[in-house]
Amino acid sequence: MTTSVVRWLSRNDVAQTNLPFASALEVVEATLRDHGNGAFENPPKIGVHPKHDAFIHAMAGWLTKQRRAGLKWLAGYSSNHRIGLPNITGLLVLNDPDTGLPICVMDAAYLTAVRAAAVSAITSKYLSPPHVDSIAVIGAGLQGLYHVKMMSLIHPAAEFQIVDINDSAVRRLVEQTNSAATVVHVKEAEAAIRTADVVVTATSRLEDVAFRFEWVKEASLVLPVHVRGWSQDITTASDVLLTDDVEQFKSYIIATGSPYGDISRVLGSVSDVIAGRVAGRCCNADRIAVFNVGLALHDVAMGSAILDIAEQHGLGTIVSY
Incomplete structure (x- = not known):
């Protein structure tokens, strides 16, 4: 069987890509345009709730024009700060749209924070x-x-x-x-x-x-x-x-x-x-x-932009599976 590889990007690796905030805004706006034109699949998120103040959600997205597909598995535990842990943790998996094979797994905490703020900013651009x-x-x-x-x-x-x-x-x-x-x-x-x-x-x-x-x-x-x-x-x-x-x-x-x-x-x-x-x-x-x-679409699009930078600079760890 042919061996496949996936790039693992830790939280530090993701931070080292140093995706410019202006670029994040461009990614979010372009993705919203694709969403507005129907060039996407973004099923409603599903999740489980192990605690009354916590969730673990699965968010899948497919951008037709950009040919980017992936899934974010995100946990939100609002009481985590009491034990010295972040409230939001998660992973993003990006897949090859032609084969379905995973090509990258990255920490999703940073990109979640950045994309949420970028979405608010673009919303403000059009509606403030x-x-x-x-x-x-x-x-x-x-x-x-x-x-x-x-x-x-x-x-x-x-x-x-x-x-x-x-x-x-x-x-x-x-x-x-x-x-x-x-x-x-x-x-x-x-x-x-x-x-x-x-x-x-x-x-x-x-x-x-x-x-x-x-x-x-x-x-x-x-x-x-x-x-x-x-x-x-x-x-x-x-x-x-x-x-x-x-x-x-x-x-x-x-x-x-x-x-x-x-x-x-x-x-x-x-x-x-x-x-x-x-x-x-x-x-x-x-x-x-x-x-x-x-929207999972924003995670997939922004994660893809982060992956592009990581590949250019050789960041992350290549894992065979």
């Missing part, structure tokens, strides 16, 4: 109000950091109001932004949300309501990184309600027992806006909410 002066980021963890870095590329003149109960986390975030953005620490989420043109809630999974949609001012864009945490009227009082994939969002809401009982007003996806099928922001005063649950 005409002038963005203030962006509220609730949560100063890894997602908060990457959202500041990505969003600052789309809105370079905006001030970022960071909300976190942990002062040292905010200080670390400021240090790691390398002065690429103007960052201020705001103590209360309500104060930040009431003045923000774009609101990103980048906390870990929340069981209780922490943010009220009534705080959101006219013309603002709301981007929850996790589904929970907002008052129920985010789905009924928003002027426009969108998601990244309507079928997957509805499936996810049912499977996870989301607190949002009425999702009938979901107008379409972000890619529908990019493709011109949905107007998106019809009025400057519209309050828009977008639930980006996470």
